[in-house]
Amino acid sequence: MNNRATATVHGWLLLLPAMACLVIFTHWPAVASFIESFHSTPKARRPARFVGLDNYEQLLADPIFWKAMSNNLWFALGTIPASIALALLMAVWVNDKIVGRTWVRMAFFTPTILPMIAVANIWLFFFTPQYGLLEQIVGFFGGRSTNWLGSQDTALSAITIVAIWKEAGFFMIFYLAALQALPPSLGEAAAIEGASRWTYFRRIQFPLLMPTTLFVLINAVINAFRMIDHIFVMTRGGPDNATTLLLFYIYQVGFSFWDTAYAATLTCVLLALLALVAFVQYGFLERRTHYR
Amino acid sequence: MSAPAGQTVAAATRTDPYAPKGLSLTLESIGAILLALLWILPLAYAVWAAIHPAEFTTRFVLTAPLTLDNFTRAWAAAPFARYFLNTFVLVTMILAFQLVLGTLAAYALARQDFWGRDVAFALILAQLMIMPDALIVENYRTLAKVSLIDTIPAIALPYIASAFGIFLLRQTFKTVPKELDDAARVEGASPLQVLMKVYVPLAKPTYIAYGLVSVSYHWNNFLWPLLVTNSVESRPLTVGLQVFSSSDQGIDWAVICAATLMTSAPLLVGFLLFQRQFVQSFMRAGIK
Numbered sequence: 001m002n003n004r005a006t007a008t009v010h011g012w013l014l015l016l017p018a019m020a021c022l023v024i025f026t027h028w029p030a031v032a033s034f035i036e037s038f039h040s041t042p043k044a045r046r047p048a049r050f051v052g053l054d055n056y057e058q059l060l061a062d063p064i065f066w067k068a069m070s071n072n073l074w075f076a077l078g079t080i081p082a083s084i085a086l087a088l089l090m091a092v093w094v095n096d097k098i099v100g101r102t103w104v105r106m107a108f109f110t111p112t113i114l115p116m117i118a119v120a121n122i123w124l125f126f127f128t129p130q131y132g133l134l135e136q137i138v139g140f141f142g143g144r145s146t147n148w149l150g151s152q153d154t155a156l157s158a159i160t161i162v163a164i165w166k167e168a169g170f171f172m173i174f175y176l177a178a179l180q181a182l183p184p185s186l187g188e189a190a191a192i193e194g195a196s197r198w199t200y201f202r203r204i205q206f207p208l209l210m211p212t213t214l215f216v217l218i219n220a221v222i223n224a225f226r227m228i229d230h231i232f233v234m235t236r237g238g239p240d241n242a243t244t245l246l247l248f249y250i251y252q253v254g255f256s257f258w259d260t261a262y263a264a265t266l267t268c269v270l271l272a273l274l275a276l277v278a279f280v281q282y283g284f285l286e287r288r289t290h291y292r
Numbered sequence: 293m294s295a296p297a298g299q300t301v302a303a304a305t306r307t308d309p310y311a312p313k314g315l316s317l318t319l320e321s322i323g324a325i326l327l328a329l330l331w332i333l334p335l336a337y338a339v340w341a342a343i344h345p346a347e348f349t350t351r352f353v354l355t356a357p358l359t360l361d362n363f364t365r366a367w368a369a370a371p372f373a374r375y376f377l378n379t380f381v382l383v384t385m386i387l388a389f390q391l392v393l394g395t396l397a398a399y400a401l402a403r404q405d406f407w408g409r410d411v412a413f414a415l416i417l418a419q420l421m422i423m424p425d426a427l428i429v430e431n432y433r434t435l436a437k438v439s440l441i442d443t444i445p446a447i448a449l450p451y452i453a454s455a456f457g458i459f460l461l462r463q464t465f466k467t468v469p470k471e472l473d474d475a476a477r478v479e480g481a482s483p484l485q486v487l488m489k490v491y492v493p494l495a496k497p498t499y500i501a502y503g504l505v506s507v508s509y510h511w512n513n514f515l516w517p518l519l520v521t522n523s524v525e526s527r528p529l530t531v532g533l534q535v536f537s538s539s540d541q542g543i544d545w546a547v548i549c550a551a552t553l554m555t556s557a558p559l560l561v562g563f564l565l566f567q568r569q570f571v572q573s574f575m576r577a578g579i580k
């Protein structure tokens with residue numbers, strides 16, 4: 001065997017354990033979902049059969065699917081800009097030498113460490129009608145009583161707020177790292193030119209943070225399509241599907257209704273959405289790795 | 293990440309012309325502290341409810357008596373000892389496999405030049421976007437076929453090959469000077485020995501960073517463990533807590549808060565002790 005062939009065998013042997021797991025639990029399931037989305041759900045007496053685009057037609061006519069899509073869109077629009085803006089603000093604050101900086105930085109980061117499923121219980125209490133914390137505060141200022149999680153108008157917003165709280169501190173870390181990596185000479189030069197603090201941020205710091213913003217943005221988009229732990233505790237998709245997001249609907253269809261073929265069809269939609277994000281990220285990662 | 297010593301000293305003596313002073317420092321501090329209080333509120337409330345008798349769950353009186361009763365009741369109400377053990381076994385198992393598989397794959401991708409390497413790398417990176425959460429239906433079916441449902445390995449399997457880990461280690465291995473590798477080979481070390489003696493020790497900070505991220509992620513993971521477990525013997529803490537707090541014993545917020553704190557305590561204590569390393573590891577994980 002020549003050198004090149006030996007290297008290839010060695011390389012693939014090293015990759016084999018990881019690749020096998022990835023193929024079994026990532027690549028194959030993705031392909032299988034695609035194939036299954038063109039079949040019917042197997043029943044005890046009737047095996048799966050090819051049904052063409054039937055599942056996709058069902059999907060287009062399914063009001064809950066559209067509800068889940070629009071909920072997910074609103075959820076993404078609600079969480080992404082807010083958590084990124086807050087993360088940036090937090091990072092700028094804890095990068096400056098403010099009073100109690102270590103403590104503040106820790107407080108911002110705490111939600112990242114806490115299991116969502118555990119803190120969702122506490123948020124559930126905050127939103128509880130009559131005696132919940134939010135009710136008590138609203139009541140103190142003479143506001144009207146609201147069933148935050150039980151009303152169609154407020155449930156999705158409540159879910160969104162919890163997600164923003166969870167995400168902002170996590171994204172802050174990336175901004176903080178980026179801010180600390182900026183050379184201090186930039187600030188000195190800007191100060192000599194007489195730029196105001198705001199101008200310095202807007203014209204120098206913020207543009208230089210763009211790669212970080214892009215990285216955070218992609219993470220935020222992916223998270224917006226997979227953050228569902230708190231929905232299990234707080235609303236279970238209700239009231240009347242007002243908080244059903246795409247992944248939660250897949251769970252419901254697949255594991256409550258056991259309609260696996262339709263769940264596979266929904267999975268394909270989710271994968272297509274993620275592929276779109278992947279497309280953007282690929283170009284980005286490529287550029288990043290070429291940096292070094 | 294580590295700057296040369298001279299540079300650090302220079303940075304320390306330098307003054308930031310945009311550092312807030314006087315009134316703006318006060319305003320900025322107040323704003324940051326208010327937001328921090330808001331961010332810590334759920335945890336603070338959980339502590340309040342957990343250490344006071346149930347009648348003070350919704351009444352905030354400073355003179356309320358303290359008690360540990362809620363913790364005892366929560367501990368007795370569900371097999372938390374078992375859940376802790378399950379979670380511990382789970383995160384250890386996942387991390388061990390992730391590190392071994394990741395190290396081998398990263399080494400191949402970083403330092404071996406072979407046919408199909410770029411394709412392999414692209415296939416691995418695909419997992420960064422197609423997260424296992426999206427594939428719950430098919431993965432459940434796969435594990436049901438091999439009769440692994442309701443076991444701890446079933447929770448671990450979809451995660452043990454981690455694209456993020458492989459990517460991170462590949463980046464680190466690429467920074468190891470080629471001369472060290474060559475020197476070890478001249479000494480007669482086999483490729484596997486070179487990996488263990490040269491690359492792994494030099495990548496220690498990356499291993500620690502990745503370990504922290506992985507442990508906290510899988511300690512907190514919920515959806516997949518919820519699906520594949522249905523008995524006390526395999527349930528991790530997160531699922532156990534959910535089963536416990538949605539059971540029909542009426543909502544006892546004090547006990548739920550105590551259980552919540554117990555569940556998060558190991559990570560929280562770990563975070564308080566290693567706060568700096570935790571934050572830095574996330575930073576490192578983010579920028580590499």
